[in-house]
Amino acid sequence: xxxxxxxxxxxxxxxxxxxxxxxxxxxxxxxxxxxxxxxxxxxxxxxxxxxxxxxxxxxxxxxxxxxxxxxxxxxxxxxxxxxxxxxxxxxxxxxxxxxxxxxxxxxxxxxxxxxxxxxxxxxxxxxxxxxxxxxxxxxxxxxxxxxxxxxxxxxxxxxxxxxxxxxxxxxxxxxxxxxxxxxxxxxxxxxxxxxxxxxxxxxxxxxxxxxxxxxxxxxxxxxxxxxxxxxxxxxxxxxxxxxxxxxxxxxxxxxxxxxxxxxxxxxxxxxxxxxxxxxxxxxxxxxxxxxxxxxxxxxxxxxxxxxxxxxxxxxxxxxxxxxxxxxxxxxxxxxxxxxxxxxxxxxxxxx
Amino acid sequence: xxxxxxxxxxxxxxxxxxxxxxxxxxxxxxxxxxxxxxxxxxxxxxxxxxxxxxxxxxxxxxxxxxxxxxxxxxxxxxxxxxxxxxxxxxxxxxxxxxxxxxxxxxxxxxxxxxxxxxxxxxxxxxxxxxxxxxxxxxxxxxxxxxxxxxxxxxxxxxxxxxxxxxxxxxxxxxxxxxxxxxxxxxxxxxxxxxxxxxxxxxxxxxxxxxxxxxxxxxxxxxxxxxxxxxxxxxxxxxxxxxxxxxxxxxxxxxxxxxxxxxxxxxxxxxxxxxxxxxxxxxxxxxxxxxxxxxxxxxxxxxxxxxxxxxxxxxxxxxxxxxxxxxxxxxxxxxxxxxxxxxxxxxxxxxxxxxxxxxxxx
Numbered sequence: 001x002x003x004x005x006x007x008x009x010x011x012x013x014x015x016x017x018x019x020x021x022x023x024x025x026x027x028x029x030x031x032x033x034x035x036x037x038x039x040x041x042x043x044x045x046x047x048x049x050x051x052x053x054x055x056x057x058x059x060x061x062x063x064x065x066x067x068x069x070x071x072x073x074x075x076x077x078x079x080x081x082x083x084x085x086x087x088x089x090x091x092x093x094x095x096x097x098x099x100x101x102x103x104x105x106x107x108x109x110x111x112x113x114x115x116x117x118x119x120x121x122x123x124x125x126x127x128x129x130x131x132x133x134x135x136x137x138x139x140x141x142x143x144x145x146x147x148x149x150x151x152x153x154x155x156x157x158x159x160x161x162x163x164x165x166x167x168x169x170x171x172x173x174x175x176x177x178x179x180x181x182x183x184x185x186x187x188x189x190x191x192x193x194x195x196x197x198x199x200x201x202x203x204x205x206x207x208x209x210x211x212x213x214x215x216x217x218x219x220x221x222x223x224x225x226x227x228x229x230x231x232x233x234x235x236x237x238x239x240x241x242x243x244x245x246x247x248x249x250x251x252x253x254x255x256x257x258x259x260x261x262x263x264x265x266x267x268x269x270x271x272x273x274x275x276x277x278x279x280x281x282x283x284x285x286x287x288x289x290x291x292x293x294x295x296x297x298x299x300x301x302x303x304x305x306x307x308x309x310x311x312x313x314x315x316x317x318x319x320x321x322x323x324x325x326x327x328x329x330x331x332x333x334x335x336x337x338x339x340x341x342x343x344x345x346x347x348x349x350x351x
Numbered sequence: 352x353x354x355x356x357x358x359x360x361x362x363x364x365x366x367x368x369x370x371x372x373x374x375x376x377x378x379x380x381x382x383x384x385x386x387x388x389x390x391x392x393x394x395x396x397x398x399x400x401x402x403x404x405x406x407x408x409x410x411x412x413x414x415x416x417x418x419x420x421x422x423x424x425x426x427x428x429x430x431x432x433x434x435x436x437x438x439x440x441x442x443x444x445x446x447x448x449x450x451x452x453x454x455x456x457x458x459x460x461x462x463x464x465x466x467x468x469x470x471x472x473x474x475x476x477x478x479x480x481x482x483x484x485x486x487x488x489x490x491x492x493x494x495x496x497x498x499x500x501x502x503x504x505x506x507x508x509x510x511x512x513x514x515x516x517x518x519x520x521x522x523x524x525x526x527x528x529x530x531x532x533x534x535x536x537x538x539x540x541x542x543x544x545x546x547x548x549x550x551x552x553x554x555x556x557x558x559x560x561x562x563x564x565x566x567x568x569x570x571x572x573x574x575x576x577x578x579x580x581x582x583x584x585x586x587x588x589x590x591x592x593x594x595x596x597x598x599x600x601x602x603x604x605x606x607x608x609x610x611x612x613x614x615x616x617x618x619x620x621x622x623x624x625x626x627x628x629x630x631x632x633x634x635x636x637x638x639x640x641x642x643x644x645x646x647x648x649x650x651x652x653x654x655x656x657x658x659x660x661x662x663x664x665x666x667x668x669x670x671x672x673x674x675x676x677x678x679x680x681x682x683x684x685x686x687x688x689x690x691x692x693x694x695x696x697x698x699x700x701x702x703x704x705x706x707x708x709x710x711x712x
Binding site for chain 2 (some may be wrong): 066067068069072144196218219220221222224226227228229230231232233235237238239240242253257258260263264265280314350
């Protein structure tokens with residue numbers, strides 16, 4: 001029944017395929033992506049005696065795979081920060097989401113006898129044992145963002161405040177309720193991956209802050225930190241609540257999808273609060289398309305590098321009287337609004 | 352071949368009745384016997400709708416639950432369109448998946464291909480050229496990338512004799528990796544007005560995305576049930592050796608099936624770009640599982656040789672409506688997943704019962 005496949009026909013098929021490849025290949029370039037993420041933005045920061053070159057130290061850095069904008073910003077900020085110091089030699093391991101691979105990376109650092117390790121674990125608990133091993137080998141470990149399960153695993157811990165993020169968002173929502181005299185406001189929440197402790201912390205903080213002003217979350221959905229899931233969850237959420245007064249979306253990366261869902265449904269009757277602080281979100285705030293976003297600093301690992309350098313060089317934080325680097329630093333989760341967005345713009349990361 | 356043409360109608364009327372089938376149905380035997388005018392019931396039985404009866408029931412149950420628990424919010428036109436819009440992207444992928452599974456294969460790389468096509472079609476270079484010439488260039492790019500990936504799968508499976516599971520697993524890893532490299536793990540915003548205007552629009556209140564889904568489903572149904580290509584698909588999936596002896600070019604047909612599902616992924620990528628206004632390497636995560644689930648609960652045999660487009664469409668709608676009903680009732684995602692698992696099991700058990708009844712002698 002089928003027509004015979006002549007060589008000519010075959011040739012035609014192959015030719016078409018080749019042409020297709022050539023045409024499509026012309027479309028891969030992303031080079032004009034010139035808005036190189038200048039995260040960090042801390043160049044203007046202190047130029048005290050601590051920044052003067054000291055003895056050269058080797059720092060090992062390992063973090064998760066940069067599979068979304070915030071983590072990409074974390075990594076690039078850390079690498080850029082190390083570049084700034086001529087007395088820092090950075091050994092950066094390939095980002096991975098596999099705890100066992102990350103453990104072997106840390107073991108390599110221990111064997112290489114680095115002077116300090118900056119570690120953003122894929123899973124805090126899973127990396128605790130190897131961090132303790134490093135500490136016992138006399139290598140100070142700086143724990144970034146996701147906490148170890150033992151206090152002996154890190155010399156110092158620097159982390160964003162997920163609970164605080166929820167509190168900031170909730171407090172801001174309360175203020176909106178008060179300022180706009182909203183009676184019985186409908187408050188919605190679009191969380192990130194629900195199984196993660198960080199999502200649970202954010203939601204708990206949000207609920208706790210809302211409780212302070214007698215409000216609560218009326219509708220809640222959870223997306224997966226991806227644009228697509230954000231769009232899908234937000235679309236359903238908008239149908240669940242015909243009128244919404246305030247929406248807090250945990251993550252600006254998924255926020256691109258959330259915003260698309262709002263636009264698709266022609267809904268903008270609510271105050272839209274974001275989270276993390278992407279450059280997109282900050283531009284929306286400038287344009288009046290978003291009310292505010294709660295910052296979750298993408299510079300933690302960069303700060304981790306600085307702290308590791310100071311620890312390895314036996315220095316303290318020059319702005320503190322105490323001569324040693326503190327044991328634990330929790331970064332603030334400020335709310336970025338139209339009033340202060342210019343100030344925070346340099347911290348915004350491209351999602 | 353695909354029809355539940357019970358030779359002797361062995362099922363007891365009582366049993367058939369309890370399964371929601373008209374008792375006389377199995378007795379019609381090979382109802383298509385020439386000269387014998389088929390009764391409406393027999394015609395119905397041989398249509399895909401009958402096999403999808405369990406699905407229709409499930410959909411109606413979900414619908415009723417939705418109306419009872421969420422009332423007007425659920426039954427509104429807006430909400431129905433939202434459900435259809437959310438179903439349309441995975442729906443198009445599932446139509447392609449129906450072909451490849453019926454043809455005896457499987458494609459695990461659909462989500463990754465969607466991601467790669469969406470990224471390739473939204474790179475700055477593509478968008479710049481598209482802005483200079485015409486937005487359809489983005490559409491063409493996505494379709495070419497999708498079909499190209501499908502062809503690679505097809506060649507590997509058909510001519511390279513790689514097991515479909517492995518060949519497409521390799522594509523799953525490679526395509527998403529390439530998407531990440533191209534995008535630099537960034538979300539690429541679509542900034543071509545013509546594109547978003549066209550695909551974001553509605554015709555007579557129906558979103559263009561839903562219309563595309565309907566078109567793909569309709570064309571898919573015709574190709575599947577009314578063309579030589581469709582009949583060959585059943586033959587190749589049912590018994591490749593017999594198909595080869597019957598003169599079907601099995602290898603070439605298999606290759607074309609994978610190219611077809613790739614094309615569907617390209618279409619889905621365009622729709623996703625319109626829905627989210629972005630191209631991203633995180634698009635289409637776990638689409639392979641969602642599509643396979645929809646196809647299987649739809650009644651397509653995972654081992655090939657039997658399939659139904661109508662069932663697949665119902666399968667997709669059931670899952671989408673399920674999330675919608677859950678969200679409308681403010682229930683957690685975890686509860687949704689449990690319900691989804693239950694539905695898959697119940698649906699497949701039901702299908703097996705029905706299939707066993709209609710083929711038992």
